[in-house]
Amino acid sequence: MSPPHVAVANHKGGVGKTGLAQGLVTAAAEAGQRVLVVDMDSQGNLTRRLRARVPQAPEERAHASLASVLQRPAVGEVERILVPCGYDDPVYSERITIAPGHLELELLALTAGTAASEKRLLRALHGVSDAFDLVVIDCPPQLLSHQIDIAFSAADVLLLPCEPEYDAVESARRIYERIDRDRHTLNPDLAVAGVVPNRVRSNLVVHQKRLGQMSDMWGLAVCPVHVTELVAIKNQSENAQPLRSDGTDGRKAADTFRDVYDWARPRIDAVMGRA
Template structure:
């Protein structure tokens, strides 16, 4: 089975989908096979990876796999991504569209929170990592992901509301999810600070995040860059010369993901585009 990692926050717009997609890209460049499971009905991770729903020839999505509630149901959902890059063949996608919200109404069905885990049974055995992009909530769709995951990564911006939401998510994962979702070994693996600007207020919030979460905070911090947002909107990998800085930052973040925070810090020489701030 792949190591399954859920990317979460209780606030939207903090960059969960971007982090999921760019870490998938970084891992694929390192030779890892990655399955991205889009658990957000907005489908942002799906579109960033170059997948688009065709209403005339409907493709299966993760919603159908969850509804089926049978072992391995996600096998028919996994599809290639739309990028043209030498490593793109190592990334696969279980996409989402708005109909995923229909699964919310089934939260009260006995054992419903286990349906994603059941759907993925045997499906991600050939992958190194399964990355689960979660919606900005602690409700049923996120709980499906947490019940199936081994690890959790909180993505936040240096903003007071995002930080408060990150704390709520930390408490939900470490107390309620472990107990109520029968996943006692679920681990909070790290915290990613995303879209940092140069303002004094953001610097204060960044330092606050480091005080609150300590060694869980991953390096490097991801800075706000227009080229990163443009690549996501255009469904492109970070291969263009203009994307050199965010590309370097996510390569270093991938190193943190793979080898741990302190080992990755040693790789960050002064002047590196993704240098720690």
């Protein structure tokens, strides 16, 4: 059976998509899962934060990335560019495999009009993703772009990290609206499995208010585990090391993502009708 393909998305940038993706894939690896990471963001932040072993020379790097695979992918072509996570601990390096992002992912928009071009990732992953227990796709902060169409066409479910603040909630709501509106043309089976509150500061009245609004709108899809503002998460985006290596705060962050993963995994299966 094909593993769940989970896209991490939100129209807004800086809400913690890449942080959630990093936290979830490392939690899944700690739980013994083999994880395939697909970096669909041209910034390549997740590729760097997982220390994917990509070539150093710029011209080689483009060819060894998802940007080159997705130009005109053969079935299963993603295999050609897969690299391991570069963390020292084999728990991560042996279980996390990455399809690296690259800035030329943005050029895919130039060929958006060609037949079935939004199915390119689906085609490139075909057969290859079956060797994994989980596929996580990190998305760019976009809504109607060709890159999002490509990511959403290959996904079974979405996870939406969301700060409990007006702009982020609205941006998540627009993702819900879009998958609903474009259901028949884009991906008939795509559903939101969960919304993960991030950077929560429970002492803020505005956060309490927005968390209430999120529950009213999305009910059980809102993850009861809240990711708080943690220095270790900020550090991870700088030092590109496993959260667990960053002292007490790092272990707290990693334990939080483990709890998010433990909540999300059965929910993903349930939303996919596999429970």
